[in-house]
Amino acid sequence: MAASGTKKPRRVMLILEILILIGLLVVPLVTSDFHTIIATRMLLLAMLAISFDLCWGYSGIMTFGQALFFGVAGYVAALLANKAGYVQIWGIVPICMLVGLVSSFLIGWFLLLGKRTPTIIFVALGTLTASYAAERLVAGWQWVGAGNGMSVWDFMKVGSYELEPGPVFYYVILGFLIVAYIASRWMVRSQLGLVLAGMRQNEERLAFFGYRVQRFKALVFSFSGMIAGLSGGLYAFHEGFIGPGSMGIGLSTYAVLYGLFGGVGTLLGPILGVGAIETIAFILSDIDALKPYWPVILGVIMLIVVAYRPTGIMGLIVTDRERIGSFGYRGGGEPDAGGKDAKEDTDGTA
Amino acid sequence: MALLEVRGVSKTFGSLKALGGVDVTVQPNTFHGLIGPNGSGKSTLLKAIAGAHFADGGTISFDGMDVTTMLPADRSRRGLSLKFQITAVLLELSVYDNILLAFQAHQPVWGLLRSLSRRNLHPEVMAALARFQLADRADDLAGELSHGQQQWLEIAMALTQKPKLLLLDEPTGGMSPEERRATGDLLVPIKQHCAMIIVEHDLDFIKDICDRLTVLDNGQVLDDGTVAEIEASTKVQEVYTTRV
Ligand SMILES: Nc1ncnc2c1ncn2[C@@H]1O[C@H](COP(=O)(O)OP(=O)(O)OP(=O)(O)O)[C@@H](O)[C@H]1O
């Protein structure tokens, strides 16, 4: 077909993914352990940011409480280590994912699956309130350390190998990030992703096709909670600490900012967002003269990017067309496939 | 048995009575025209039938079932499909993906996640596009289509649902006379498997393809009958000559 021949190949995203992957792979090789530990923290936050992107960027769920699932799983991980002496990674990981999944499912069920169609504001306030309430709850609960949070003295273990923060831990987390990324990408590029793309543009229209829009939202919300839970559990072990702040509105807001700054609806944007914001914050907070002002400077930079480009950093790099993508069958071999087979197979979601 | 029976449906917006007790009956496999001056309540009635908003009073039964308060998604599952007046194709998706989205509406979530059906749906998607002369635009964004083509895309999407009753709100709005004629030709074969309610201002268009007409005025049914009866109706002529 003439039209597809004239379309520019859409490969920017793929190239970017490969570049970022290479970049992330070499970090521990070219930096000190100190910086590797900071980078590990960023990877963990990137998972949280991706979970936000799945909600807002892909499903139109404005979640201001994504840290809740992160934090609950973090506390569960800390309790498993401290009270039960259990630190095996192959148990910790699924448990934390399950905790994230169940807690987000319950909140999603309550907020999204009611009789009335919830507004964006209702969901935003609902998630915010849940996050805030959870933060206050643990801050007043002695058994989990109240306002001081909980230290996790034991390292996470793979068999008998102890995972100390450092390069090995970094690669383990990178592995989980890649898996979470690929799973999310697979979902948003599938036929289900097409439903999400349609929902974002016109929810009402989708309902008229017979789609039960709120159920799709609840599904993505639960999935995103699972990823947030995974990162939260690993975070508790990496930092050796979990506190009320890790499930409160502060971190929840950061998840929003990472996403908006990097560019939502891209999955890659949130990773860039975390990298950019955390790096800027790290540099600015190191310059003594700027120390008192860095949150303000950071805020202004973020405002400029978000105001200038609603799609964040990624909006500068990829076109809307590529960002949204296409979802049809693009196998070859059909003689009269009407040109579909000439289409770029950039998504690799076969 | 009638496919659709609307009885005494009313709808009020604030102090404005948009519909004041409307009756309409549609038989299977017929095209039913809904005409009337601007603001007479045509779109309001279609939306009440489709469930975009609920009637304040009266009942709507479809295919032997009371759907008056049923949610749009459930009505759609029973075979009621609405084409919006302002085209609601998804502008940022490709033409192809718009149709695919319509086709896959009743697939289970797990199947969607695994993209199980897109391969099998491919020939159907292409056939639906070909039927409305959109096959060579498959890869373009729906937003890049002309207004007339967007209307066709909408109709093609509505038909993928294999509805028993299709509600078309001004399918030829913004079309050239050429496109109008083509639209008529594209719609006629549909009568074999689907009834239709068509809202139109273009009387020539509607007379050609409809079996019966209902004329609305000020939220009331002014007259109802075959095309010939309506053409002969003095009440209708009065409204159309003095006010349109
Ligand atoms: N959502 C709404 N809120 C308030 N008033 C409305 C709403 N929808 C329609 N109306 C009013 O109800 C009346 C009937 O509107 P409707 O859109 O049904 O007319 P119509 O017959 O479709 O007209 P047209 O030929 O211009 O499309 C109009 O006076 C309109 O302004």
Ligand SMILES: [Mg+2]
């Ligand atoms: Mg109207």
